[in-house]
Every structure is written in C-alpha cells, then in structure tokens.
Amino acid sequence: MPQIKKIMVIGSGTMGHGVAQSFAMGGYEVAMQDSFPQALERADKLIRGSLDTMVEAGLVKKGDIPKIIARIHPTASLEEAAKDADLAIECIIENKDAKIDIFKKMDAICPPKTILASNSSMLNIFDFVETSRPDKLIVTHFYAPPQIIPLVDILKSDKTDIKNVEAVVDILKKLGKKPIVFNKPIAGYVVSRVMVAYQREIYYLLDNGYISAKDLDDAMIWGLGMRMLVVGGVQRIDFGGLDLSAKNATNTKDSTPLEYKPKMLYDLVEKGNLGVKSGKGFYDYHGKSEAEMCHDRDVRLLKLLKVLQENDITGPVL
Numbered sequence: 621m622p623q624i625k626k627i628m629v630i631g632s633g634t635m636g637h638g639v640a641q642s643f644a645m646g647g648y649e650v651a652m653q654d655s656f657p658q659a660l661e662r663a664d665k666l667i668r669g670s671l672d673t674m675v676e677a678g679l680v681k682k683g684d685i686p687k688i689i690a691r692i693h694p695t696a697s698l699e700e701a702a703k704d705a706d707l708a709i710e711c712i713i714e715n716k717d718a719k720i721d722i723f724k725k726m727d728a729i730c731p732p733k734t735i736l737a738s739n740s741s742m743l744n745i746f747d748f749v750e751t752s753r754p755d756k757l758i759v760t761h762f763y764a765p766p767q768i769i770p771l772v773d774i775l776k777s778d779k780t781d782i783k784n785v786e787a788v789v790d791i792l793k794k795l796g797k798k799p800i801v802f803n804k805p806i807a808g809y810v811v812s813r814v815m816v817a818y819q820r821e822i823y824y825l826l827d828n829g830y831i832s833a834k835d836l837d838d839a840m841i842w843g844l845g846m847r848m849l850v851v852g853g854v855q856r857i858d859f860g861g862l863d864l865s866a867k868n869a870t871n872t873k874d875s876t877p878l879e880y881k882p883k884m885l886y887d888l889v890e891k892g893n894l895g896v897k898s899g900k901g902f903y904d905y906h907g908k909s910e911a912e913m914c915h916d917r918d919v920r921l922l923k924l925l926k927v928l929q930e931n932d933i934t935g936p937v938l
Contacts, residue, residue: 622735622787628653628705630722631693636711636738638766639661641670643690644678646768646795651693651701660694665792667692670767683718702729707788709760719745727751735784741812744805746777754779760799761809770798773809814853834936841934850920854902857919858895862902863890 625648629640632654640652640663644853649677650668654660657760671688674680680688694867704709708730719738723745726736737752737760738745751757759775772792776785786802808816818840825831847856857865866889869882888894888901894899896913905913928934 621783621792622706622733624791625705626705626707626785627649628701628708628730628734630654630698630701630708630726631711632659632663633711635762635764635766636762637666638764638768638855639709639739639762640692641667641688641767642663642689642762642795646791647689648791649693651703651705652881653695653698653701655696657696661698662808663800664694670765671878696905697726699729702726702731702734705730705734707735707737707791707850709739711739711763714740716743716748720748720750723749723790727753734830735788741809742807744807746775747804754784755781756784758785758787760792761765763811770796772797772799774799774801775805778789789800794831835934846921846924846928847929851917851922858883858901858903859896860895861914862894 627640627643627648627650627763629636629650629652632652634638635650643650652660652663654663665722668685668689668894671680671685674684679892692840693701708726710719712718712722720741723736723738726734729919730736732753733756734753735756737758738749739762740759741761745759746757749757753779757777758780759773761775763769763771774785774789774792776782788802791797800810806813822836825836826833862885864880866882866885868937869885884902892898893900896905897910899905899907
C-alpha cells in the first residue's frame with residue numbers, strides 16, 4: 621500500500637484550510653496552496669482560531685498549537701506545493717472547467733507517485749477529468765467544518781487502483797475520520813441527498829404555519845437527531861419494523877406516501893425479514909433477541925441523553 625507522508629491541499633477557502641488543519645493535527649506535513657495571498661492570510665487566522673477553540677474543548681493542548689501550525693506550509697506556488705507530495709487534494713470551486721484545468725496542472729507538476737484527489741460534492745470528476753494516472757484518481761469529499769466533522773465520502777472509478785483507495789482510507793482513519801467508500805457515483809452522496817428530502821418537508825411545515833422554526837428544530841434534535849446518532853437511518857427502520865415502513869410507504873390515507881417505491885424494503889418483508897423483531901432486516905442480528913437489541917440501543921440513548929442534558933449543547937447557535 622502506498623505510503624502517504626506529505627499532503628498537498630489546493631485552495632485555502634471554506635474547505636481547504638480545514639482539510640489542511642486536519643492533516644496537520646494528525647502529524648502530517650501539509651503544503652496549502654492558494655493563488656491569492658489574502659486567502660492564505662485568512663486561512664491562517666481561521667486555523668489558529670479553530671485550534672484555540674479545540675483547546676477550549678480539551679481536544680488539543682495549547683502547547684501543541686505551534687507544532688501544528690509549523691506543519692502547514694502556505695504557498696502561492698503550485699510547483700512548490702507539489703514537491704514530493706504523496707496525496708494532492710483540490711478544494712477549489714465546484715466548476716467543471718476549473719476542475720479540468722486544475723487536474724491537468726496537478727498531473728503535470730506532481731510526482732508520478734502522487735494520488736490525485738478531489739473534494740467535489742456534486743460533480744462526477746471521472747466523467748470529464750483526464751490524467752496520465754487514472755489508477756491514482758479518487759474523490760475525498762469532506763464536510764464543513766472538515767477539521768471537526770468525521771465523515772469523508774470516498775469515490776473511485778473502475779480504473780482506480782484499490783491499493784490507492786485503501787491507502788487514502790487508512791490515512792483518514794488515522795486522523796479519526798469516518799471514510800465511507802461508494803460503489804458508484806451519485807450526486808450529493810448520502811448527506812446532501814437526505815438533506816434535500818428533509819429540507820423540502822421543513823419548508824412545507826414552516827410555509828403552512830404548522831410549527832415555529834425553534835419547535836421544529838427541537839423536534840429534529842430530540843426526536844430524529846438523537847436516534848440517528850445511535851442507530852443511523854437504516855437501522856432505525858429495522859427497529860421500527862419493515863412491515864410498518866412498507867405499509868406507510870403506500871398508505872395514502874394516514875401518511876405521506878413515498879415518491880420512490882423501495883424495492884429492497886418490499887423484498888425483505890416478503891421474505892419475512894421484518895427487522896429487529898424477526899432477527900433480520902437490513903441488518904442480520906445473529907440470533908440476538910429483540911429485548912437484547914432494545915437494551916443495547918437504550919443504553920446508548922440514555923448515555924447520549926445524559927450528555928446532552930448535562931452540557932446544554934443543543935438548539936440554535938445564536
């Protein structure tokens with residue numbers, strides 16, 4: 621598996637400075653490139669401010685800040701940043717022509733060993749980016765603020781060498797990230813697609829006066845958010861029962877029917893795999909009883925509830 625020691629980050633804006641900070645906190649040398657000196661100055665201030673906040677939270681020692689900052693090497697030169705880079709991540713604007721141009725430059729100036737990555741959120745770079753190293757082309761999609769949010773979407777093409785994918789996944793895990801590898805491209809990955817769906821319902825509820833913005837957020841935090849932190853979205857369906865979800869998906873009288881007809885859901889119900897109560901659903905519970913599964917879930921929920929109640933860390937940031 622390729623050894624990754626030096627990181628090149630192109631673009632120091634909304635995502636770039638946080639990506640650079642993440643790797644520097646993990647002990648890696650990072651060349652942070654931006655064509656605009658004022659952007660690099662802004663990035664330096666934001667990184668220092670973020671590290672101070674992490675000191676307040678007890679996640680970083682104050683004495684470690686100078687060492688972290690020293691690992692980040694800001695530069696306006698692509699050539700300087702590319703020197704001896706093992707992994708190069710572009711964090712520029714979401715524009716097809718801009719991506720084509722930057723990857724052409726990355727391919728020309730980076731050493732042959734360099735894995736070329738994109739932070740693209742909606743564009744499928746494999747449809748239009750051309751390089752001399754398709755086996756080293758990958759997507760690493762971070763979430764803002766990237767120095768805090770663990771999730772990183774990983775996307776490969778059928779030409780990407782799996783060893784390079786494994787190397788990137790490995791280094792992200794060492795940073796404490798939670799990389800997930802997609803089997804094939806889809807715009808928006810998981811989070812953005814789910815956000816589109818629930819934002820549609822948020823706008824509907826607010827526009828029609830069903831609830832205030834504050835009460836709606838409380839409902840999402842204490843009802844939806846808490847459970848999703850413990851069991852996610854898919855396993856929550858397993859706990860609720862796949863037969864109930866299948867009924868709700870087609871019931872036009874008592875609930876809003878799904879616009880998309882879920883084939884896998886119906887197939888599992890037909891097989892009698894109804895979730896936790898039957899021992900199998902989207903997950904296999906390997907013989908654990910419903911009572912055991914509910915106990916394990918509830919222990920986690922109660923721990924989370926205690927933390928939330930004791931620390932007053934929910935609700936709008938005003």
